Amino acid sequence: MxxxxxxxxxxxxxxxxxxxxxxxxxxxxxxxxxxxxxxxxxxxxxxxxxxxxxxxxxxxxxxxxxxxxxxxxxxxxxxxxxxxxxSPLFSGSEIEWLTPQSEYRPTDYVQGWLSFWFDENKRLAVAQTFQQARIAYLQRVWEKDRDLKAENFFADDKDISTALDGYAQQIPATQKVGELLLKEAALTKQLYRYAAKTTKLGNFVREREATDLANGFLNHGNYLAYGLAATTLWVLGIPHGFAVMHGKTRRGALVFDVADLIKDAIVLPWAFISAKEKATEQEFRQQLLQKFTEHKALDFMFEQVKQQALREDLP
Known part of the structure; x- marks a missing residue:
């Protein structure tokens, strides 16, 4: 034992x-x-x-x-x-994890997070940094992943590079978190459009309740990403309610913020590729977990959250 x-x-x-x-x-x-x-x-x-x-x-x-x-x-x-x-997690609209209880997790990260969280401008600055990191991670993953290239997903494709560069230029100019959310939603729609075109799923419409394979795999993959994000925050001792971008009244909102760091880079393309190949849920899940490991998704989440929690240059 x-x-x-x-x-x-x-x-x-x-x-x-x-x-x-x-x-x-x-x-x-x-x-x-x-x-x-x-x-x-x-x-x-x-x-x-x-x-x-x-x-x-x-x-x-x-x-x-x-x-x-x-x-x-x-x-x-x-x-x-x-x-x-x-998917969905048990209550459907919340992030519901049975989290281990420990009084010995580090305190410096939660104290650092709370030191800026009550200032709206500082929350916005952290949200903007998260979005820039999200873009950089997608570019890095798509540039090095041979399997994605074999499926015609290219970071330097004109449509993708234009969308990412345009969003990256808009991020610093946003004045409110709500404005940043709108810009982010527009980018995600462009990525869906590109993925659907690349995999010849041209009639795709993102609906969480839809029964087609692409939507089902997106839901499934997103919840796996939420699991990684919830783990990251639990280990660092940061409560899930202290979000920087998603709604402050949603108890699990910070989980969504952290999961967004890796969802577009890994979950999105493989959901469409697996739908095109008519993969089973198990095949999709195994592919996704392999890519999480290959591209060190959990390491990346830890790195980003720790950096922001201990950041000293916030306005």
């Missing part, structure tokens, strides 16, 4: 696994966390390497025991209940 002190030996930013489970029971057995699937003649147990796991999403037909939750909390794993395929 692993000692509880060993369960957090792997930094969250370096952990390899996100699990989505359905039609199974999660339990603790012999000092391990397992999930049990029931076959016609036999039950099968599968081990979850909790020390190397960031998030577990429990879909339809799942249950979890108290003992399993105790071990997951000891390893700092976030647990969320969700609908089939990973």
């Amino acid at each position: 692993e000692q509880l002190s060993d369960l957090k030996a792997i930094l969250h930013s370096k952990r390899a696994n996100i699990y989505y489970l359905e039609k199974c029971r999660v339990m603790q057995k012999d000092g391990r966390v397992l999930y049990l699937t029931e076959a016609k003649d036999q039950n099968y147990y599968w081990n979850i390497p909790i020390a190397n796991t960031t998030v577990i999403m429990l879909g339809t037909g799942t249950s979890i025991t108290q003992a399993a939750m105790r071990m997951l909390a000891s390893a700092g794993v976030l647990v969320g209940f969700c609908g089939g395929g990973g």
